[in-house]
Amino acid sequence: MAPRTETAGEKTAETFKPEIVVLYCQHCVVQDADLTIAMKATSRFRAKLVMMPCTGKIEPSHLLKILAHGADGIQVLGCPYQQCHRLDGNLRAEKRIEYTRQLLHQIRMGPERLGMERGLDFSGLQLMLLAERRADAVKPLGPNPMKGERE
Ligand code: FES
Numbered sequence: 001m002a003p004r005t006e007t008a009g010e011k012t013a014e015t016f017k018p019e020i021v022v023l024y025c026q027h028c029v030v031q032d033a034d035l036t037i038a039m040k041a042t043s044r045f046r047a048k049l050v051m052m053p054c055t056g057k058i059e060p061s062h063l064l065k066i067l068a069h070g071a072d073g074i075q076v077l078g079c080p081y082q083q084c085h086r087l088d089g090n091l092r093a094e095k096r097i098e099y100t101r102q103l104l105h106q107i108r109m110g111p112e113r114l115g116m117e118r119g120l121d122f123s124g125l126q127l128m129l130l131a132e133r134r135a136d137a138v139k140p141l142g143p144n145p146m147k148g149e150r151e
Contacts, residue, residue: 045135056089
C-alpha cells in the first residue's frame with residue numbers, strides 16, 4: 001500500500017493556530033486577575049485580550065473590523081442577565097452578536113467565528129479556556145479568508 005500523502009488543505013488544518021480576540025467586560029473578571037496566562041501563546045492558538053467598560057459598547061461594525069484585521073475568531077464575555085452595570089448592555093450585545101453571526105453565515109465565513117458567554121469573576125485561566133473553546137470552534141473553518149488582505 002502506498003504511503004498516504006498530505007494535501008495542502010490538511011497541512012494547513014494541522015498547522016493552523018487561530019488568533020482569537022477576547023472582548024471582555026471589565027466587571028466580569030476577578031479583580032487583580034492574572035491575565036498574562038490568558039495571553040500566553042499556546043501551541044494551539046493565540047489570544048489577544050481587550051477590556052471594555054460594558055459589552056453594550058460592541059457594534060457589528062467593530063466585530064467585522066476585528067475580523068477584517070485578521071482575527072480568526074472573537075470571544076465576547078459579558079455580565080450575566082440582569083447584572084449588567086449599564087442595565088441592558090449585555091442584552092444589546094447579545095442581539096448585535098447574533099446579527100453579526102448571521103452576516104458571517106451569509107458571507108460563508110462561519111458564525112462559529114463569533115460567540116458570547118456570560119458570567120462573573122472569570123479568572124485568567126478561565127479566559128484562556130474560553131478563548132481555547134472559540135479556537136476549537138474556529139479550527140475546522142480554517143484561517144480567516146480576509147487574513148492578509150490588508151497587508
Ligand atoms: Fe458588564 Fe454591561 S457592565 S456587560
